[in-house]
Amino acid sequence: MANVSSEIRRVLLTVLECQLCMEYMLPPIYICVKGHNICKSCRSEIEVCPTCIHKFAPMRCVSLEKLSLQVDFPCTNRDSGCKKTMRGNSLTEHQSACTYGTYSCPFDCPRKCNRLTLIQHVKNEHKQTGTETLCSDSYIKILNYSLTKTYSDVIATNIEVFIRTITVINGIWYFLVQYTGPLRNVGRFSYTISFEPRGSHVESISMTHLCQSINDEVNEIYSACKCIMLPVQVLKHYLNARQLSYRFRIVRIR
Numbered sequence: 001m002a003n004v005s006s007e008i009r010r011v012l013l014t015v016l017e018c019q020l021c022m023e024y025m026l027p028p029i030y031i032c033v034k035g036h037n038i039c040k041s042c043r044s045e046i047e048v049c050p051t052c053i054h055k056f057a058p059m060r061c062v063s064l065e066k067l068s069l070q071v072d073f074p075c076t077n078r079d080s081g082c083k084k085t086m087r088g089n090s091l092t093e094h095q096s097a098c099t100y101g102t103y104s105c106p107f108d109c110p111r112k113c114n115r116l117t118l119i120q121h122v123k124n125e126h127k128q129t130g131t132e133t134l135c136s137d138s139y140i141k142i143l144n145y146s147l148t149k150t151y152s153d154v155i156a157t158n159i160e161v162f163i164r165t166i167t168v169i170n171g172i173w174y175f176l177v178q179y180t181g182p183l184r185n186v187g188r189f190s191y192t193i194s195f196e197p198r199g200s201h202v203e204s205i206s207m208t209h210l211c212q213s214i215n216d217e218v219n220e221i222y223s224a225c226k227c228i229m230l231p232v233q234v235l236k237h238y239l240n241a242r243q244l245s246y247r248f249r250i251v252r253i254r
Helices: 002-015 062-068 088-097 115-125 183-188 218-223 232-238
Strands: 030-032 056-060 072-074 085-087 102-104 112-114 131-133 138-142 151-157 160-169 172-179 189-195 205-210 228-231 243-252
Touching: 002 062, 056 062, 085 088, 088 183, 112 115, 115 151, 160 189, 172 189, 172 218, 172 232, 183 189, 205 228, 228 232, 232 243
Parallel strands: 131 151
Antiparallel strands: 030 056, 072 085, 102 112, 138 243, 151 160, 160 172, 172 228, 189 205, 189 243
């Protein structure tokens, strides 16, 4: 009986396979006027059916969408080592959090890594920037700090991994922290930086912001002001002989 169920599942998965990208289809599933199906991602890239070159119908394949919610799918990261299988309505959430999912290296590098190998990749290939193991509260010093240079590093705290980027664009100093974990957890982490006063004429300042997702484009984050920002002229008050020092922490807020 188990062999029969396994064979039925195999056949159903074949039916639910997109003919263009060969991944399994989840709602919404689109259909052409000749009855061929295609997944959401591929449909957004093409105007005609790749199988018969006919137009797409102005409706979705509801029958296959219902079927997809009753079948256990393997994770799309199965070739990278994920063994999970689950119903279609749970698969999307799992894949956004999958340990075996891939992330682009935060440095000027084409390499993509899963969360398990990202830190090791940075240690091996980007020693000049490095990886930092962060406690709940750390005091950071950047020697020979340059306002014309972008600083990026990987931060590991417990089981979470973050990317920290510091740069200056058009006279504005940007300090960004991106979270590499599940999308549902992005809003659960915040980071704070604090500058101590240098002399009686400069006051201490502290700024806090929510971490952003590693999937978000950095320049779009800057444009939307979704990170800590400071005029360079203000930042200069906290530079000491080209040394930038600040207190930094990441906390889970909910």
